[in-house]
């Protein structure tokens with residue numbers, strides 16, 4: 630086999646790309662992941678892995694890599710309305726895991742590093758053509774994998790070029806996230822909601838929680854932007870605001 634031959638090339642090294650890469654390599658496919666950013670890669674996220682995801686991590690032997698790092702289980706979802714109404718349910722089976730995104734990514738990268746037929750190139754923006762015989766241009770070398778996987782995120786160009794865009798209208802939503810040095814007060818992922826705005830609270834370690842806020846640009850206009858944005862959004866949920874202090878902000 631030519632040394633530049635890959636069975637599979639994956640565009641994007643986020644959670645989906647890394648996971649797909651591990652699965653391919655475990656199935657004896659010589660695999661290359663191209664990631665345009667440099668690790669650690671962070672972005673706004675609720676950082677909760679649902680029980681089915683945890684089950685897959687276990688099945689694929691990835692769980693032991695994750696379990697070395699701080700994480701926290703959650704056993705269900707609790708919705709809390711601004712009017713004080715609450716609805717909650719336990720998962721039918723298993724529990725979810727809350728884990729910081731960059732921590733999860735480190736665990737996946739560690740697992741990937743144990744696989745000799747998986748190569749990851751970070752800081753490498755992929756240039757490619759799709760079709761029966763997809764081609765990827767890497768540093769002026771043309772690679773012809775049997776399979777090209779698009780794991781290039783929410784606004785995937787691969788999906789667009791492959792005409793796989795969803796037919797339903799997309800919601801334009803924005804999100805911000807902050808970690809707080811606060812002992813989790815709940816074993817649920819809590820979702821506080823108001824008109825056009827939601828706050829997700831996920832326990833991500835024994836001593837910290839993730840608070841992410843997500844809003845629909847058409848229905849909600851934040852009062853402030855920039856450094857005041859997070860605090861101005863949080864103000865909409867006094868019950869949640871009471872639980873966390875500014876001094877507890879981690880990042």
Ligand SMILES: Cc1cc2nc3c(=O)[nH]c(=O)nc-3n(C[C@H](O)[C@H](O)[C@H](O)COP(=O)(O)OP(=O)(O)OC[C@H]3O[C@@H](n4cnc5c(N)ncnc54)[C@H](O)[C@@H]3O)c2cc1C
Pocket residue numbers: 640641642643644645646663664665666670673674675676677678679753754755756780781782783803804805841842843
């Ligand atoms: C506020 C908020 C809360 C959320 N909460 C949760 C949650 O609790 N649980 C959950 O499971 N999901 C949650 N999500 C969704 C979750 O963040 C995404 O589903 C997840 O990031 C998707 O992972 P991915 O690997 O598909 O994409 P991404 O993480 O976006 O990774 C795609 C990667 O592809 C790379 N890339 C793109 N184009 C190229 C190219 N041409 N060449 C090379 N690399 C390229 C990008 O740099 C990027 O790193 C949340 C999202 C938001 C906004």
